Amino acid sequence: MYSLALSVPSTHTSPVSTVKISPDGKFLATASADKTIKLWTLQGKLVRTLHGHTEGVSDVEFSPNSKYLASCSDDLTVRIWDLSTGETIKILKSHTYHVNSLRFNYKGSILITGSSDENIRIWDVKRGRCLKTLSAHSDAISCVDFSFDASIVASGSYDGLVRLFDLDTGQCLKTLIDDTRGTNFPVSYVRFSPNAKYVLSSSLDGYLRLWDYMNNRVVKTYKNADGNPVAEKYSLGTNFITCGGDQMINSGDENGHIIFWDIQSKEIRLVLEGSEKGLPIMQVDSYKGGEVIASVSLGGEMRVWERDGSK
Amino acid sequence: MNLALLDPFAVASDFPETLTETLSYGYSSAVKFNQKGDYLASGLGDGTIVIIDVETNNTIMVLRDHVRAITSLCWSSSGRYLLSSSRDWKVNLWDLKTGKVVRFAVFSSPIWNCVMIPDHVYQFAAAVVDDEAVFVDMEDESDIKITQLSPDPVESVEGSSEGNEEREASVPATGNKRKRLKKHVTLTCAVSIDGRYVFAGTNRGWVNVIYTDTLKTIGSLKVCDSNIKSIEIAPTGERMIVNSGDKTLRQYSVSSDYREFELEQKYQDVVNKIQYNSVKFSHDSEYMCASTLGSTHDIYIWETKMGSLVKILEGSKEELIEVDWNYRRCSIVATGMDSGMIYWWSVVVPQKWSNLAPDFEEIEENIDYEEKEDEFDMIDSDRDSDRMDAKEQSEVDVVTREEKDARGFPFIDSFVIDSVLTETDGA
Numbered sequence A: 001m002y003s004l005a006l007s008v009p010s011t012h013t014s015p016v017s018t019v020k021i022s023p024d025g026k027f028l029a030t031a032s033a034d035k036t037i038k039l040w041t042l043q044g045k046l047v048r049t050l051h052g053h054t055e056g057v058s059d060v061e062f063s064p065n066s067k068y069l070a071s072c073s074d075d076l077t078v079r080i081w082d083l084s085t086g087e088t089i090k091i092l093k094s095h096t097y098h099v100n101s102l103r104f105n106y107k108g109s110i111l112i113t114g115s116s117d118e119n120i121r122i123w124d125v126k127r128g129r130c131l132k133t134l135s136a137h138s139d140a141i142s143c144v145d146f147s148f149d150a151s152i153v154a155s156g157s158y159d160g161l162v163r164l165f166d167l168d169t170g171q172c173l174k175t176l177i178d179d180t181r182g183t184n185f186p187v188s189y190v191r192f193s194p195n196a197k198y199v200l201s202s203s204l205d206g207y208l209r210l211w212d213y214m215n216n217r218v219v220k221t222y223k224n225a226d227g228n229p230v231a232e233k234y235s236l237g238t239n240f241i242t243c244g245g246d247q248m249i250n251s252g253d254e255n256g257h258i259i260f261w262d263i264q265s266k267e268i269r270l271v272l273e274g275s276e277k278g279l280p281i282m283q284v285d286s287y288k289g290g291e292v293i294a295s296v297s298l299g300g301e302m303r304v305w306e307r308d309g310s311k
Numbered sequence B: 001m002n003l004a005l006l007d008p009f010a011v012a013s014d015f016p017e018t019l020t021e022t023l024s025y026g027y028s029s030a031v032k033f034n035q036k037g038d039y040l041a042s043g044l045g046d047g048t049i050v051i052i053d054v055e056t057n058n059t060i061m062v063l064r065d066h067v068r069a070i071t072s073l074c075w076s077s078s079g080r081y082l083l084s085s086s087r088d089w090k091v092n093l094w095d096l097k098t099g100k101v102v103r104f105a106v107f108s109s110p111i112w113n114c115v116m117i118p119d120h121v122y123q124f125a126a127a128v129v130d131d132e133a134v135f136v137d138m139e140d141e142s143d144i145k146i147t148q149l150s151p152d153p154v155e156s157v158e159g160s161s162e163g164n165e166e167r168e169a170s171v172p173a174t175g176n177k178r179k180r181l182k183k184h185v186t187l188t189c190a191v192s193i194d195g196r197y198v199f200a201g202t203n204r205g206w207v208n209v210i211y212t213d214t215l216k217t218i219g220s221l222k223v224c225d226s227n228i229k230s231i232e233i234a235p236t237g238e239r240m241i242v243n244s245g246d247k248t249l250r251q252y253s254v255s256s257d258y259r260e261f262e263l264e265q266k267y268q269d270v271v272n273k274i275q276y277n278s279v280k281f282s283h284d285s286e287y288m289c290a291s292t293l294g295s296t297h298d299i300y301i302w303e304t305k306m307g308s309l310v311k312i313l314e315g316s317k318e319e320l321i322e323v324d325w326n327y328r329r330c331s332i333v334a335t336g337m338d339s340g341m342i343y344w345w346s347v348v349v350p351q352k353w354s355n356l357a358p359d360f361e362e363i364e365e366n367i368d369y370e371e372k373e374d375e376f377d378m379i380d381s382d383r384d385s386d387r388m389d390a391k392e393q394s395e396v397d398v399v400t401r402e403e404k405d406a407r408g409f410p411f412i413d414s415f416v417i418d419s420v421l422t423e424t425d426g427a
Helices: B164-169 B177-183 B380-393
Strands: A001-006 A016-021 A025-031 A038-041 A045-052 A059-060 A068-073 A078-083 A089-093 A099-104 A109-113 A120-125 A129-134 A140-146 A152-157 A162-166 A172-178 A188-190 A200-205 A208-212 A217-222 A238-241 A248-252 A257-262 A268-273 A281-287 A292-297 A302-307 B019-021 B030-033 B039-044 B050-055 B057-065 B072-074 B081-086 B090-095 B102-105 B109-117 B121-128 B133-137 B145-150 B185-190 B199-202 B205-213 B215-222 B229-232 B240-244 B248-254 B261-267 B276-280 B286-292 B300-302 B308-313 B320-326 B331-336 B343-347
Touching: A016 A292, A025 A302, A068 A099, A068 A109, A068 A208, A078 A099, A078 A109, A078 B145, A099 A292, A109 A140, A109 A152, A120 B343, A162 A200, A162 B286, A188 A238, A200 A238, A208 A248, A238 A281, A248 A281, A248 A292, A257 A281, A292 B109, B030 B072, B030 B320, B030 B331, B039 B072, B039 B081, B050 B081, B072 B109, B081 B109, B081 B121, B090 B109, B090 B121, B109 B185, B121 B185, B121 B380, B133 B199, B199 B229, B199 B240, B205 B229, B229 B276, B240 B276, B240 B320, B286 B320
Parallel strands: A016 A281, A059 A099, A140 A188, B276 B320
Antiparallel strands: A001 A302, A016 A025, A025 A038, A038 A045, A059 A068, A068 A078, A078 A089, A099 A109, A109 A120, A120 A129, A140 A152, A152 A162, A152 A188, A162 A172, A188 A200, A200 A208, A208 A217, A238 A248, A248 A257, A257 A268, A281 A292, A292 A302, B019 B343, B030 B039, B039 B050, B050 B057, B072 B081, B081 B090, B090 B102, B109 B121, B121 B133, B133 B145, B185 B199, B199 B205, B205 B215, B229 B240, B240 B248, B248 B261, B276 B286, B286 B300, B300 B308, B320 B331, B331 B343
């Protein structure tokens, strides 16, 4: 289904946290604990290395017009970079602990960040000012996401909850908790479905859950093969693959696999090898609903895959 | 998407109730929301136009070209173009992709107001001070066609006037000397929802209906004897409000061919004798709001079927001039006369505390809790996972979007103004 288009060995000197494809499909960005962000062409040529953060970088995100890149770091700051010059144009400070995750709205005017200080902050990017602070979680925020119309913010936290917030008012709209098992494991990643009717959450109990949040119900649970967990330690990125009439869920696991589940039957349709050493696949990012996907392992092995006609 | 999760009673409100915000960026003389309601254009007294991003309340774009106060603003339906008229005798068409003027037309005097013809970005009608109203086609940049529209009324349309006596007096008889002395001048323009007709209000209380294909007046409606201040067409197209100098708002129902008008309501304050500054319909034309001249600093909201006053929006400390209604966000903005500030009324949604803890429920009164039969049963994990599998058989569709939001508005893709971070404001 996918053919390997590019494989780049690690150039970062420390573990790598994420890879993202720019919305125009031209660039890749990788972030690392070595405090740098590297910008690549989709063909694997290193364009530039962004220096500035004083601690490891946890997450990066391209602005919707692909002109800017936002990054968040353990140095408590968020930086906005101008990609044409490689300069930092804004530094957003307010968080009091590691910033773990960030996301732009579809206009590129608002940025949301989730931090280990248990707060989510909403930023006006142009002014570089914090508009609102959402403090409803009782542990580190692992991940934040926007619905397609940017009216709802979803957050996953180590307190085991997924919460949905109204962007306008900052009110909590919904709390999702899987209490069928009695315990609540930390939530490591959240992602809205493309139509924002569902939320996909990853928990450190090793499962992915698809929530019908209107009805407070888990409609699908996705499991790794042979009873292995998907993730028990790391926040591994997930994706919805929607191109070519297929609907699949996609995530890396902690043993170097990139797994594709059929959304309806929950069966594993495809497994790709993302790491020679079997290291965790930290992030898989998709472009155009999965026409192209990029993956990166903890050790920094970056791979790009292209969809082909075969089944 | 958020509306579906909010308090349904708050979402279903027809109009806002609370002053939630005041925005101050220069002296605002005209305000207008785009169709999606995510940007507000504010025209200033010095000719500058600022585009405010409603989500951040930040100015996302500053348009500079006019040198006198902005008199009216008009968004294209896509949200990409903005038409502005000014007291500097100019009408500009702005492309918000670049922030530049793409077309302009210059007249011989200031412009009262301009209206873009829906779905024809380059066409507009405008009322010009001390001159005839114009219909302009700017499609060809090198050959801008300006057609003057005659302000003289033609044979009055059906069911128009308020009394026979008035109707007889208002026929433009050639022999009437008094009428000749005071010539008709168009003071305001409006356009029908389908863009096929322009409504022009004159200084002598007539509304002329002009067909945009031929630019001929096909009918005229005698409203009153004083000047027409503004004409507001409901978004549904079936109603029209005429604001006139005799301190009255007249609400007409409009036939689909724009030839018949029936007076539905008259709104006037006989005690205080207030003039109305600006009028706006709600999206379904069930309500309308108006700002008032003089010492009352409020916005009045009427229900249009019975004509009853349902709400007075308070909170401003000055007279309010221009109003606009943001349908999708259910908010109303108005500009203040003294400070030029923008006042912003919206619906305040209460936080539901049970949203924070899903196992908590908000109940009206205390109830005796009855334990369910299986509430504390131990479930062994194998059976549990079978049961889970059985529960998860339903089909899910993660791609198809809802067509409408909880207020009933379809989700639309509107033009997104590129956010430029490296420039300072207005540079």
